[in-house]
Amino acid sequence: MTKTEKGHASTQKFTEVIDIVDSIAILAGGNACLVIEVTASNFALLSKKEQDAKIYAYASLLNSLTFPIQILVRNKRVDISSYLKELEEKETETKNELLAEHIKMYREFVKEMVRINVVLNKTFYVVVPYTALEAGLSGVKQSFGKNSAEQQRFVEEAQKALLGKAESVNSQLAKLAVTSKILEKEELIKLFYDIFNDDTIQGSQADSDIDAPMIKAG
Numbered sequence: 001m002t003k004t005e006k007g008h009a010s011t012q013k014f015t016e017v018i019d020i021v022d023s024i025a026i027l028a029g030g031n032a033c034l035v036i037e038v039t040a041s042n043f044a045l046l047s048k049k050e051q052d053a054k055i056y057a058y059a060s061l062l063n064s065l066t067f068p069i070q071i072l073v074r075n076k077r078v079d080i081s082s083y084l085k086e087l088e089e090k091e092t093e094t095k096n097e098l099l100a101e102h103i104k105m106y107r108e109f110v111k112e113m114v115r116i117n118v119v120l121n122k123t124f125y126v127v128v129p130y131t132a133l134e135a136g137l138s139g140v141k142q143s144f145g146k147n148s149a150e151q152q153r154f155v156e157e158a159q160k161a162l163l164g165k166a167e168s169v170n171s172q173l174a175k176l177a178v179t180s181k182i183l184e185k186e187e188l189i190k191l192f193y194d195i196f197n198d199d200t201i202q203g204s205q206a207d208s209d210i211d212a213p214m215i216k217a218g
Contacts, residue, residue: 017192021155023182024162025192030132032158034166035183035191038124038173054176061172067165070127074195075120084111125191126173126180128165130158 016028025033043051084107091103132154166182173180183191 020185020188022159023184023188024155024159025188026155026158030154032130032155032162034128034130034162035188036126036128036166036169036173036180037183037187038126038180039178040122040124041176041178057172057175057177060175061169064168064172068129069169070129072125072127074123074125076123078121080110080114125183126169128162128169130162130165134161 016031017025018028019026023034025035027033041054043054046054087103087107087110091100091107094100094103163182170180170182
């Protein structure tokens with residue numbers, strides 16, 4: 001095994017992601033998880049009454065849980081270079097001098113705003129976990145089973161348990177007046193790919209590399 005292959009193997013082991021089946025991420029150690037994407041709402045712009053309703057609904061969500069969850073907030077810097085380039089092209093193409101001047105002023109304003117303030121895109125996720133211990137000794141045996149039948153039973157048990165948990169979480173999230181959805185296989189692949197290769201890829205690259213290894217060595 002080469003040095004690069006060793007680095008790749010150790011990184012893959014660190015992520016603990018073994019496989020993704022439908023909407024379920026199968027993890028090492030007899031674990032699995034499901035990821036729910038949640039839309040954001042601007043709490044500061046709500047009225048006092050609406051803010052209180054949000055707080056009570058959030059407290060109700062936490063009090064209703066009979067299993068652990070993880071709330072993940074991703075802050076990703078927005079690259080608006082393509083937007084600025086598009087504005088520059090519009091400025092050049094337009095034959096209206098006044099419109100061109102306004103486009104130039106707007107483009108310079110956006111450029112300066114981004115230079116002074118970092119523009120971030122926030123995305124919110126609820127991660128719902130599953131462990132083979134929930135199914136008792138038989139579940140642990142299935143999760144570490146060497147034959148495909150045992151592994152398939154583990155996946156089926158994980159799906160059944162996680163989808164039930166997700167239904168409970170989604171019903172509580174609806175009381176927060178936000179929309180939520182369970183990420184499916186391709187969406188999970190893109191999310192993990194983006195997380196593990198955040199410093200080395202462009203935002204659209206995950207679409208073209210959907211069949212590539214989730215983690216790049218090097």
